[in-house]
Every structure is written in C-alpha cells, then in structure tokens.
Amino acid sequence: MDSPAMIDTLDDLDVEGTTVGVRVDVNSPIDDDGTLADDARLRAHVDTLAELIERGGRVAVLAHQGRPGGDEFVSLESHADRLSELLGQPVGYVDATFSDAAREAVRSLENGECVVLENTRFYSEEYMEFEPERAAQTHLVTGLAPVLDAYVNDAFAAAHRSQPSLVGFPTVVPGYAGRVLESELDVLGTIEETPEPRVYVLGGAKVPDSIDVAWSILEKGLADHVLTAGVVGNVFLIADGVDLGDASSDFIYDQGYWDEIDRAADLLDAYGDRIALPRDVAVSRDGNRHVLGVNALPPRGDEAAMDIGDLTLEYYQRILDDAGTVILNGPAGVFEQSEFERGTRELYSAATDAPTSIVGGGDTASALRRLGIEGFSHVSTGGGAALRMLTAEPLPAVTVLENGHRN
Numbered sequence: 431m432d433s434p435a436m437i438d439t440l441d442d443l444d445v446e447g448t449t450v451g452v453r454v455d456v457n458s459p460i461d462d463d464g465t466l467a468d469d470a471r472l473r474a475h476v477d478t479l480a481e482l483i484e485r486g487g488r489v490a491v492l493a494h495q496g497r498p499g500g501d502e503f504v505s506l507e508s509h510a511d512r513l514s515e516l517l518g519q520p521v522g523y524v525d526a527t528f529s530d531a532a533r534e535a536v537r538s539l540e541n542g543e544c545v546v547l548e549n550t551r552f553y554s555e556e557y558m559e560f561e562p563e564r565a566a567q568t569h570l571v572t573g574l575a576p577v578l579d580a581y582v583n584d585a586f587a588a589a590h591r592s593q594p595s596l597v598g599f600p601t602v603v604p605g606y607a608g609r610v611l612e613s614e615l616d617v618l619g620t621i622e623e624t625p626e627p628r629v630y631v632l633g634g635a636k637v638p639d640s641i642d643v644a645w646s647i648l649e650k651g652l653a654d655h656v657l658t659a660g661v662v663g664n665v666f667l668i669a670d671g672v673d674l675g676d677a678s679s680d681f682i683y684d685q686g687y688w689d690e691i692d693r694a695a696d697l698l699d700a701y702g703d704r705i706a707l708p709r710d711v712a713v714s715r716d717g718n719r720h721v722l723g724v725n726a727l728p729p730r731g732d733e734a735a736m737d738i739g740d741l742t743l744e745y746y747q748r749i750l751d752d753a754g755t756v757i758l759n760g761p762a763g764v765f766e767q768s769e770f771e772r773g774t775r776e777l778y779s780a781a782t783d784a785p786t787s788i789v790g791g792g793d794t795a796s797a798l799r800r801l802g803i804e805g806f807s808h809v810s811t812g813g814g815a816a817l818r819m820l821t822a823e824p825l826p827a828v829t830v831l832e833n834g835h836r837n
C-alpha cells in the first residue's frame with residue numbers, strides 16, 4: 431500500500447481556532463446498564479484529542495458504537511463522561527450528530543473545548559458502504575461538514591469501512607491523520623518484511639470479515655497457516671461436514687452467517703492444506719466446561735460450542751512454535767465466561783512466543799487485559815482493519831486521505 435507519508439498529519443494542521451471533526455473509534459464492550467465496560471479505546475485517542483485541545487482547536491468528536499440491533503448499540507453519553515475524566519477537562523455531549531442541535535453545539539465551541547456528538551450509526555446511512563463521492567452526499571456529511579474547517583481521522587479500527595463518517599467528510603473538508611492512525615500505518619505497513627512462516631489466527635465472531643481476509647492472504651501467499659477458532663472455527667467445522675448441533679447452528683444462522691459456510695467450504699477446497707480446524711470444542715454441561723472431540727459431536731441439543739479444547743490447543747501450539755510471525759484477531763471462545771476463557775488464554779500466550787506477534791481487535795484487547803496477557807510485539811487498536819492491512823490491501827478511509835479533498 432502507499433506510504434503513509436503521503437497523508438497530511440496533525441503536523442500539517444494549523445489548529446488554533448480551527449473547528450475540527452475528529453473521527454475516533456471508541457467502539458467498546460458495554461455493561462448491562464448500557465454504559466462503558468472498558469475504556470481502552472478511549473485511552474488510545476487521548477493523545478490526539480489532548481494535542482488538538484492544547485493547540486487551541488475546537489473539537490467535535492464523531493464515533494460509532496455497536497451495530498444496529500445489537501446489545502452494544504448505545505448512546506455515546508457515557509463515553510463523553512469517561513473522556514472528560516481522561517482529558518481532565520469538561521467534555522460536552524449532544525444527543526444529535528448532524529441536526530441543528532449538533533451544528534449549534536459545534537458552532538458554540540471555544541478554542542480548546544470538546545464535544546462528543548451522538549453515535550453516528552443511529553442514522554441508517556452510516557451503516558452502509560459508499561464510494562467517497564456518494565458518501566459525501568449523505569445527510570450526515572452534508573449536515574455537519576458546513577460547520578467543520580478540518581477533519582481528522584484517528585479511527586484506525588474502522589478504516590476498513592467505507593462509511594460516510596470515514597470517507598465522506600475528507601472528500602469535502604481537508605483531511606488529516608490523527609496520531610493513532612499515523613502510528614498504526616507506520617507499524618503495520620511492513621507485513622511483507624516480517625519473518626516467515628506467517629501464521630494467521632482468525633477467531634472471534636465477525637465471520638464474513640475473517641473469510642474475506644483468509645481468501646486474500648491465502649491467494650497472495652502471505653499466510654503459511656490459518657488457524658481458526660471462535661465462531662469462525664465453528665463455521666469452518668460445519669463447512670467441513672462436522673455436525674456442531676442445533677445450538678451452534680442456530681447461533682450462526684441468527685447472526686446472518688449461514689451463507690459463510692459455503693464460502694468456508696470453497697476456501698477449504700482451494701487451500702485446505704493451509705487451514706487448521708479445531709479438533710475439539712468445549713460446551714457447557716451441568717454448569718461446567720465439558721470438552722468433546724469432533725468425532726464425539728454433535729453435543730446435546732442446547733449445548734453450543736463455546737471454546738476450543740486441549741487437543742486443538744496442542745495442535746495449534748505445534749504450528750505456532752515454528753512461526754516467524756503470528757497475526758491474531760478474535761478470541762478463541764466466549765472468554766467473558768470463566769469456564770470458556772481457557773482457549774483464548776492458552777492460544778494468545780502461545781502466540782506471544784513468536785519472534786513477531788501482532789494482535790488486534792476491540793474484544794481481543796479486552797481479552798488481553800482480562801486475562802493479563804502481555805508480550806505481543808504490537809497490540810493494534812483495530813482487529814478487522816489490522817487484518818485488512820496485513821493482507822497488503824488499501825484501507826478505504828486511508829485512500830481517501832491520500833487522495834485529498836475536492837476543491
């Protein structure tokens with residue numbers, strides 16, 4: 431991909447008195463009461479926001495949280511409260527993103543003040559992908575851009591999405607990379623120089639993204655091995671003809687991932703020798719972790735595959751032992767429940783032994799903290815974005831910054 435040097439950064443922005451829309455990625459785990467459960471992604475953006483504030487900018491923060499219909503699809507009010515604590519100064523919040531109320535909140539900012547606008551995904555256009563020119567015509571961008579002098583993208587973790595707040599604003603307003611985006615591009619821009627063999631570990635629950643990445647890295651010869659775990663592993667097992675039982679199948683169907691089984695089967699046909707599948711899975715039986723080898727499946731009716739088991743861990747460990755580079759995204763199981771954290775703990779720990787180890791993702795970072803795992807060469811703020819970058823493919827939100835805004 432093109433050098434990040436082609437993108438303007440905060441060093442190129444005359445900040446004093448400038449109204450800046452700053453797109454961050456603070457998409458975080460959420461507690462049952464709808465408030466933030468983990469502030470790591472907010473902490474990551476403190477440097478960029480503090481710098482803009484200290485240099486006298488008028489800062490309007492744009493961000494998404496969750497996906498429409500999901501449990502974590504909540505307002506950014508508690509994010510604003512936490513940002514205020516992290517920045518050590520009041521941070522405003524307005525429950526609007528591009529209406530009169532939002533414009534008024536932005537226009538009334540003084541130098542060095544900051545306001546958080548509402549979750550961009552509360553508006554349906556923001557959950558769609560567009561070419562930049564079309565994204566610039568959305569209500570979000572046409573509504574808010576007139577009150578912005580500049581746009582800063584610091585949302586590396588969302589840079590693989592071609593959504594209006596990421597590609598629309600920098601089409602009509604001068605765009606700059608924030609400090610997080612700048613440093614991620616710097617670190618992750620050199621995949622082809624990392625030591626081989628390269629092992630990609632694809633876990634977690636974003637199955638379509640993981641399958642896209644798997645195609646790309648296998649086709650390009652970037653990956654010597656792809657280890658599957660989490661819901662991704664379950665989809666590959668079903669694609670391989672394993673009967674995982676009704677509970678896991680229903681879960682995959684309910685997530686809208688049923689068609690991914692065919693895509694996984696095509697991948698296995700094309701590159702099966704480089705794709706590793708779980709050899710056993712853990713279910714909950716009588717309230718305890720219970721491990722079943724794939725030959726002993728399906729489990730009982732209401733038992734879902736919630737983690738990988740010890741046979742899988744031994745198998746994956748052997749592959750990881752020889753790796754020059756490990757690139758990992760997504761938990762191996764439902765690590766939020768103590769009986770299913772083992773796969774994630776052991777797999778991640780094994781990955782840290784590789785000479786180069788790169789890990790990323792919102793829930794992945796939360797798992798690292800919960801399980802106290804350290805030692806990766808680089809912990810990226812992005813999961814899908816880091817993987818996309820490590821396929822040596824352009825990120826739409828970065829390309830638009832390289833191309834510059836329309837005059």
Ligand SMILES: Nc1ncnc2c1ncn2[C@@H]1O[C@H](COP(=O)(O)OP(=O)(O)O)[C@@H](O)[C@H]1O
Nearest residue numbers: 634635636660661736763764791792793794813
């Ligand atoms: N076997 C499984 N069944 C259901 N959910 C799973 C399973 N394995 C992992 N998960 C869930 O995947 C979620 C994280 O996936 P994802 O969002 O893709 O990770 P990241 O945010 O790091 O990219 C976690 O909430 C975890 O509970």
Ligand SMILES: O=C(OP(=O)(O)O)[C@H](O)COP(=O)(O)O
Nearest residue numbers: 457587588791792812813814815
């Ligand atoms: O959490 C994110 O990505 P990640 O889970 O790959 O780290 C980003 O906020 C992007 O969210 P999305 O995958 O709902 O577009």
